[in-house]
Amino acid sequence: DVKVTQSSRYLVKRTGEKVFLECVQDMDHENMFWYRQDPGLGLRLIYFSYDVKMKEKGDIPEGYSVSREKKERFSLILESASTNQTSMYLCASSGWGGYTFGSGTRLTVV
């Protein structure tokens, strides 16, 4: 089975901090995605990447950046965390085996 691992289940950060959310997949998938999930808003795509060092903006990229230096790792960066970025963040990867989500990181910005 494809495994998508997010490094933290829960994070609490202060306003203005730089925050890194890490995601690793073990199935050699080319495509990786970052979503945020908020009550009533469903899943919203932040960024995605279809190859190493490649990135594309999703629907809500403002306030975020990403890094894909290796095929298996896709990082989401909050340059200066704000309270409106408190959310559940989900990483996913896709390839011939399908589309698989990680368990999520619940980020609280105080």
Place this chain on the structure above:
Amino acid sequence: GENVEQHPSTLSVQEGDSAVIKCTYSDSASNYFPWYKQELGKGPQLIIDIRSNVGEKKDQRIAVTLNKTAKHFSLHITETQPEDSAVYFCAAHQYNFNKFYFGSGTKLNVKP
């Protein structure tokens, strides 16, 4: 781009009854339609999917139907159990763009 609408947003059924969740999509280029189940505190997990060359697919108590002409697809859960309580998401995928478009989710509550 694609637009996926999902109904209802909440659904409450008695244990043993059936549950049906419906999704519509707008772009006829979409050709893969997965369904995900998300339990509290966890990421969404794929439970069943269907491709555009198939009208129906079953896996034990779960089935998905697809009507390409009407651009809608549905999830059917029979003999519901309390452990089926979760949020369910539908999605539409276009191979050429390799993007998934998600419905807004349905919170299913199965009452014992």
